Amino acid sequence: MAQRNMTCDVLVIGGGINGAGIARDAAGRGLSVVLCEKDDLASHTSSASTKLIHGGLRYLEYYEFNLVRKALIEREVLLRSAPHIMWPLRFVMPHAKGQRPAWMIRAGLFMYDHLAHRDLLPGSRGINLKTHAAGKPLKPEFARGFEYSDGWVNDARLVVLNAVDAAEKGAVILTRTLCEKAIRKDGRWQAALRTAGGEQLQVSARCMVNATGPWAAHFLQTATPQTSGKTLRLIKGSHIIVKRLFDHPYAYIFQHPDGRIVFAIPYEEDFTLIGTTDIDYHGDIDRVAIDSDEIAYLCQLSSQYFEKEITPSEVVWSYSGVRPLVEDEAADAAAVTRDYRFELDAQDAPLLTVFGGKITTFRKLAEEAVDLIAPALSNRHGTWTAKACLPGGDIHGPRPQNRSVREFDKFVQNLQQKYAWLPPALMARYARAYGTRARAMLDGRRVLADMGEELAPGLFAVEVNYLIHREWATCAADILWRRSKLGLHLPPNTAEKLDAWLAGQQENTLLARA
Template identity: 50%
Template sequence: MTFVAKGGECPFMEIEYDLLIVGGGINGAAIARDAAGRGARVMLVEQDDLAAHTSSASTKLIHGGLRYLEQYEFRLVAKALAERERLMRAAPHLIRPLEFVLPHDRGMRPVWMMRIGLFLYDHLGGRSSLPRSRAIRLDTDGYGSAIQSKYTQGYRYADCWGDDSRLVVANVQDAAEHGATVMTRTRCLSAQRHREGWTLSLQCADGTTKSVTARILVNATGSWAADFLPQRAGIPGAGTLRLIKGSHIVTRKLFDGEHAYILQNPDKRIVFAIPYEDEFTLIGTTDVEWQGAPDAVAIDATETDYLCESVNRWFTTQIAPRDVLWSFAGVRPLYDDATTNASEISRDYVLSLDHADGAAPVMSIFGGKITTHRALAEEVMDKLARHLPGLQSAWTGKAPLPGGDLGERGLAGLVADVQRVAGFLDEQTVRRLAQSYGSRVFAFLGTAKTMGDLGQSFGAGLTQAEVDYLLGNEWAQTADDILWRRSKLGLHMRAEEVEALKAYLADHARVEAKAAE
């Protein structure tokens, strides 16, 4: 059974689901994919848009976490590095190698520590397709043009860039194509536990409420995970969270080249400076305790100053808060391990399965990082397998995500194919479409021979054909869904272009509502 909710639709679901997953971030999406592919009857419920919160507010990296080695998180780093390799194969359009330059200041970390850390990083994850790290001369190797001349030594290593929000969508697409029911803009109002299962009250986008039954409840609500069971089910929570705000700023491009920089700071934290959307540099992140509502998070002036100072400490081009073109912030829901320093809290995940006294099981997910989402989901389903007789075995380790079946020619081959089929598109749009949709780009390019064949043009290469595809296949409904999560075109579009898109979406919604009457 596959259902893609549009507008205010909320059908009455009469079947009993094996799993009802609350939370449409990366962990909920990955669990839905894994479970549906094993043959489970799955419903995924998300109160907002997919990846609306933490999962679209990352630093856009798929990495092991070099700095976690200082906290002796060897197991986490090894797991993340191994997953990085799997994800590169599963989604080569969404996850791509990225070279990092680490300028060195002897006053921050000694050479021996840097060399040992990079050696471990090269080897902990097993065999890697990425190049090994090496020492470089910033003044002669071509990497130091952006760096102040007093810094002459550094290191180069490889990691990956990743499109966080599109990775969530790809997981949900795969879940739906394996039979999962996906409900966005749907709130879980209450969950009643019985010995044989759960009864949940859902409030749909149109305001109606429906009752759904499931054998197992999965609490993948991210920043709300500690409060979900006490507030919605009236049972004790399974753990506590530390909410850590991470903020980023985006400026005009600060350096040439396709590489990124990882910048050390006197407080032992690091800040990334990453090429972003061709014309910009993404700078982040911070680590600040957050006490407010998880969906009301925003960067503050102190964080902006901190990120600017981090760049100014190393770069020849100096920046100030007035140079920030856009910023975003998200809350990392980290399992509370009583660590005092927010930067040192483990990024590993904790799984809590409660089926006390023979009651229906509930699985709660605490913490985690986007790189390890597939492994987390596989472990969740392995733990739940004994409660779901007949469940098939693990399968996601070698399976491509939707759009990721690019073959030996890879992304470069796909770009060439798109250029050949749609030669009327500019080079930047061709590359964006290939990187966003992978092999599925032809689902809306079709047989178009001109821009006019793709319908209304909204600007920055966004056309009616692409928008309609997002509405019909990727659960998008609003301009923000399209411009900031399904793409990053919000950085490129003028205000009047955004208004034209909003007007089109409003017309589309009216037509859909009338057709549903």
């Protein structure tokens, strides 16, 4: 098998949110970019978040004011850029005896409201849980509480859409491609890549970015001649999914006596998402999974608040991820900073390593990362992502607008009217997943028969082919659990059937080429 050779300005290692964001930013500045990811996009940490675009209310008590302010600013920037996969969410915090005094919570919420300018999100307020809709599922002893705003995000789709935008601006996205070795030679990085099928690729890059998340230090040690002075602290966060616990649109934030908090969030219409844990992790990063103690902890804490007791037997799905946090002096895993750090080795061929970060600040991180490497690449293009929509988010034109967030339901209704031959619930799902790109997926189709084979209830061949050809999906897990969460809704044998169909499609393609 012949070896393929590629050249680029920037080689990005890692297809999580930071790597995809950096690839997008760099490609938009006119730099040639190659991104390689050893698995699927968003396979690990970036699809295992609590799925919030938030400032991080609890970080205020650790005096992380700069981080919170930066995240609060980004919260509305992101909501405007992708209103299909992000939207505002109101949180309810029940107040119980023995917790922080009410005046302290009010002070914290006042600061949260005013650390950054808000256009889209209403401020906080005290509420009477005896009359508020969110009080009904709670135990009767919770009589008062607080309500405040943050945002929700489809985290895995956020990664994919950044990669899509990067590719449309010229970047080459290589999934299931491992960077085995990278050395400096003649003022460039010479990187040896290997695909899952065994194909060897050689990439010659003027600059390399290590955005491998939890693998950042490991990558430096095993694939490059570099070492790092920074230490990562790996923190495992786990979540459980249970059948829907309440009918209203609010989310909850519950406080634990030890200072930790747990969210209970409306999820995928039929479910409630509960998380997260914060524990130090020392195991295999490629095989992170929830354990029985974490499940028991999340069930127990939630049951302290909800009238209905939640037991481990009611968990229908769970997921875990490892957050790569920059090591500091904090003894408590929950107190370790979520801010990010860069390490720039500015030799002939620069190497930038990204440490830490959180999903809310990915765009700012990417912008600052490209700012650091641009001078060495003689690139003077200004920053641009704060004023640009992500693919599908251009509901009212190419520039982000508040009305795209506020009027998203009207956008859905318009699509449902235009494609009245599709079931309204299916069109609503397409609108949320693909935004304006739903029109491209449905282009030329006039009746349900034009959608191709229905591979599972509500999953047609046209969507699967779109995900394969436009979003790098290759298997059922990519489609059912990362590009969507249809795996929660469809029969258990759907993945097996879908993989068989995909294998058949691939075989037919090979026969056609023969």
